[in-house]
Amino acid sequence: MIALYNTKIWKLLSYVIALVLIIPMLVMLVGGVSASTQLFLHLWQTVLPTYLENTLLLAFWVLVLALFFGVLSASIITQTNIVCKQQLRWLLLLPLSMPAYLVAYLYTDLFDYAGPVQRSLRAWFDWQSPNEYWFFDIRTLPGAALMLALVLFPYIYMLTRGAFEQQDQNLIRASRLLGLTAKQSFFRVALPLARPAIAVSASLVLMETLADFATVQYFAVNTLTTAIYDTWLGYGDLGAANALASILMLLILFVVLAEQRSRSGLRHQSARPNLKRELIQLSLGQQLLASLFCWSLVVFGFLLPIILLIIMAAQYSDITQLSALVSTGINSLKVSVFAATIAVFIALLLGLYQRLHADKYRHVPLNISGFGYAVPGTVLAMAMLSTLGPLDHWLNGAVEFFGFTAPGLILSGSLFAIVFALVVRFSAIANGTIISGIKQIPQSLDYAPASLGVNLVGSLAKVHLPILTPTILMAWLLVFVEAMKELPAVLLLRPFNFETLSSQIYQLISDEMLEQGALGAILIVLFGLLPVVLLNKNKEKV
Numbered sequence: 001m002i003a004l005y006n007t008k009i010w011k012l013l014s015y016v017i018a019l020v021l022i023i024p025m026l027v028m029l030v031g032g033v034s035a036s037t038q039l040f041l042h043l044w045q046t047v048l049p050t051y052l053e054n055t056l057l058l059a060f061w062v063l064v065l066a067l068f069f070g071v072l073s074a075s076i077i078t079q080t081n082i083v084c085k086q087q088l089r090w091l092l093l094l095p096l097s098m099p100a101y102l103v104a105y106l107y108t109d110l111f112d113y114a115g116p117v118q119r120s121l122r123a124w125f126d127w128q129s130p131n132e133y134w135f136f137d138i139r140t141l142p143g144a145a146l147m148l149a150l151v152l153f154p155y156i157y158m159l160t161r162g163a164f165e166q167q168d169q170n171l172i173r174a175s176r177l178l179g180l181t182a183k184q185s186f187f188r189v190a191l192p193l194a195r196p197a198i199a200v201s202a203s204l205v206l207m208e209t210l211a212d213f214a215t216v217q218y219f220a221v222n223t224l225t226t227a228i229y230d231t232w233l234g235y236g237d238l239g240a241a242n243a244l245a246s247i248l249m250l251l252i253l254f255v256v257l258a259e260q261r262s263r264s265g266l267r268h269q270s271a272r273p274n275l276k277r278e279l280i281q282l283s284l285g286q287q288l289l290a291s292l293f294c295w296s297l298v299v300f301g302f303l304l305p306i307i308l309l310i311i312m313a314a315q316y317s318d319i320t321q322l323s324a325l326v327s328t329g330i331n332s333l334k335v336s337v338f339a340a341t342i343a344v345f346i347a348l349l350l351g352l353y354q355r356l357h358a359d360k361y362r363h364v365p366l367n368i369s370g371f372g373y374a375v376p377g378t379v380l381a382m383a384m385l386s387t388l389g390p391l392d393h394w395l396n397g398a399v400e401f402f403g404f405t406a407p408g409l410i411l412s413g414s415l416f417a418i419v420f421a422l423v424v425r426f427s428a429i430a431n432g433t434i435i436s437g438i439k440q441i442p443q444s445l446d447y448a449p450a451s452l453g454v455n456l457v458g459s460l461a462k463v464h465l466p467i468l469t470p471t472i473l474m475a476w477l478l479v480f481v482e483a484m485k486e487l488p489a490v491l492l493l494r495p496f497n498f499e500t501l502s503s504q505i506y507q508l509i510s511d512e513m514l515e516q517g518a519l520g521a522i523l524i525v526l527f528g529l530l531p532v533v534l535l536n537k538n539k540e541k542v
Helices: 008-033 037-045 048-079 085-091 100-111 116-125 141-165 169-177 182-193 195-211 214-218 224-233 238-263 284-316 319-356 364-374 377-401 415-439 444-451 456-485 488-493 501-510 514-541
Strands: none
Touching (some): 037 048, 048 085, 048 182, 048 195, 048 224, 048 238, 048 284, 100 116, 100 141, 100 214, 100 514, 141 195, 141 214, 169 182, 182 195, 195 238, 195 377, 214 224, 214 501, 224 377, 224 488, 238 364, 238 377, 319 415, 319 501, 364 415, 377 488, 415 456, 501 514
């Protein structure tokens, strides 16, 4: 890194923004520590151990299944001559666009006692009651784990596939010369070399699992996220909810630290790797098994759910639904556009500050601002309420002190709270994208404007921002799509009579009426496909 400028206003603004983004979490932690222990102790003596056990079991099974799906599919795509490899290479990314709670509802509707699968079985075999046959119950903890793994495994597949594709094949050939078989070479060389990528992707899966609310709520699997929600809305105790949120945040912090520790001391294998690989030639039976496995992930993770949604939309859509979809769609667009624009602006400000400023600790604001991604939406909502609620009361008291009419809950009861939460939650995505773009700028282009006497504003306007335009657009789109899909924070912070696509669909799912919101669900999935397409294009360019 180089340092060209020493603007005090830029430095002050960067640290202030980072502090503002981290304050809600600090307030929540303080509130959780200082909260009344009566309700918390009651929960601990009754249901909290079960909630904690369910959370850990869910995280374990999701991770096991996602690792199995993701690592095995990445291995098949990169190491073998499987048929339709180029098509499967990007099709396996599609489940990322499906919200887990949508998949959970669709498969419950499909496999439930009153669903078409069991109705067909009873008709074919002339079964009259459930006592005459056995059928699995999908609305269980293992069922919830499977639903989450089906939509989260592409994180592991994508990063592991990239790691396999970038490995130095000279190391693989050397292991073969030393007498290892292709299978032994994979397990002893290729797989250990991919461990950093697997660790990173596994931590993402764990964070998304611990943050999930709608899937476990719908499946009646009580976890810490549902406990936070119930404690606040059911018992009306924000302090106890903060305490539970603090426990969940500590769990996620443990995941992050464990992931970083697992990668400590690991080094890249070669600066100039040989990427030309020799593919494992599969027999006919192996081709069938490998193809069946990969296509099953594509079908059950994306194709079947989207087909079911299209059928629902075709059967139940009408003008009333379209008008409601326009209203909620505008709300979603409004919130997502604000959040994406602010998050990208902050990422640019802090990313360029880290690149160009002379401050010795110029990396600190950027690191702090990205912490929110590790915080689940439910926890983040608690943090916002703990911070903005008292601030609203203070502002109202101050306004009334000077003889004016109190403005009401202008912070915690408006779109400000939602947008603020989304910016905190997804700043890390904008930061990572912008930083990756900044790293592609040659350092000579940083020095050139300064050597010609161009000031900071001129350098940014004429050199850095034009070069970063594609990166800025990608960062904006990624945050926009994530904001469109976010549910827990929106569900808890939205003003009265304000619905987004995600909150409306969740309400319909809770009422067993997803058919009425199938069009909105399809719209969310289509938006979710945009970053998948971008990710695939970027991988193809590498």
